[in-house]
Amino acid sequence: MDRRDFLRTAAATAAASTLPTSNAQTATAGPTRRPESPNMIYRDLGRTGERVSAIGLGGYHIGKQSDPDESIRLIRSAIDRGITFLDNCWDYNDGASEVRMGKALAGGYRNRIFLMTKIDGRTKAAAAKQIDESLQRLQTDHVDLMQFHEVIRLEDPDRIFADGGAMEAMQEAKKAGKLRYIGFTGHKDPLVHLRMLDIARQHSFHFDAVQMPLNVMDAHFRSFTKDVLPVLNREGIAPLGMKAFGDHTVLDYILANNSMKPIEALHYCLNLPIAVQITGIDSPKILDQALEAARTFKPLSQTEVASLLERTQVAAQTGKYERYKTTTQNDGTARKPEYLG
Helix, strand or coil: HHHHHHHHHHCCCCCCCCCCCCCCCCCCCCCCCCCCCCCCEEECCCCCCCCEEEEECCCCHCCCCCCCHHHHHHHHHHHHHHCEECCCCCHHHHHHHHHHHHHCCCCCCCCHHHEEEECCCCEHHHHHHHHHHHHHHHCCCCCCEEEEECCCCCCCHHHCCCCCEEHHHHHHHHHHEEEEEEEECCCHHHHHHHHHHHHHHHCCCCEEEEEEEECCCCHHCCCHHHHCCCHHHHHHEEEEEECCCHHHHCCCHEEEEHHHHHCCCCCHHHHHHEEEECCCCCHHHHHHHHHHHHHHHHCCCCCHHHHHHHHHHHHHHHCCCHHHHCCCCCHHHCCCCHHHH
């Protein structure tokens, strides 16, 4: 893809269990209709027929508050104000993120949202155990989307699709009504994502969603935007973006150099042909910021996109500020390989 084609792509918006609990909502075969707010953008989730908010509430950050009740209030406020896509993971904050979200979804909130979580297990046994633990923590009999987390090694696809691998557990859980759609996530290298998609094709399997880092830094280095996003759109797989502000371990460098405002960085992401941009929201102030970005978003011109990219081009060249790509510091399964099974 040359620079002209890339800018054209970047400038285009997306077109369009068995566990009884208090939050139980029976999984259905078809898409679910949810209330929509006039101040939020809603987009199609690939070929699933689902419509979800273009801003997704990140699960990691809502498990960091010192008072769990603060997390619950934050989640419910996000839902009340139009966010319908909720992200989480089995290993976030040692399970606290799922526990808090499960409590927040009581009282009818579960029926109003599209719930996604992730598992680390690569074996059938590990994956099945983590799926059930996630459902228990989230206090629901099913999630809408379950994803393989941290597909960051070239061998991960082989392990997942192997005999006795995690895909067997995922497929069985889907048949049992514990999940509706299947996806995968990763933050390391576009080549790993492309290999996962290739192995899936070899097994005649079509993913419903794929999650990856999408931001103005990514456009210049090991770019998921250039290499993976066009494939997902061509194959009808819902693209889910994350890390809109880059790597928090370097103080959100995209913002720290004063090259752009947070809302500009979010507008860039929303301007990509994606279904959802998942962003970390750890306070009412940051929630306001994300919602304001959605409310004020208008498609960017090619000139506007080029201007945003030029501001970060030099800083982004070596991946210095995307350490989730170049080091293991963001690799939870590297620190705790036992999660893989």
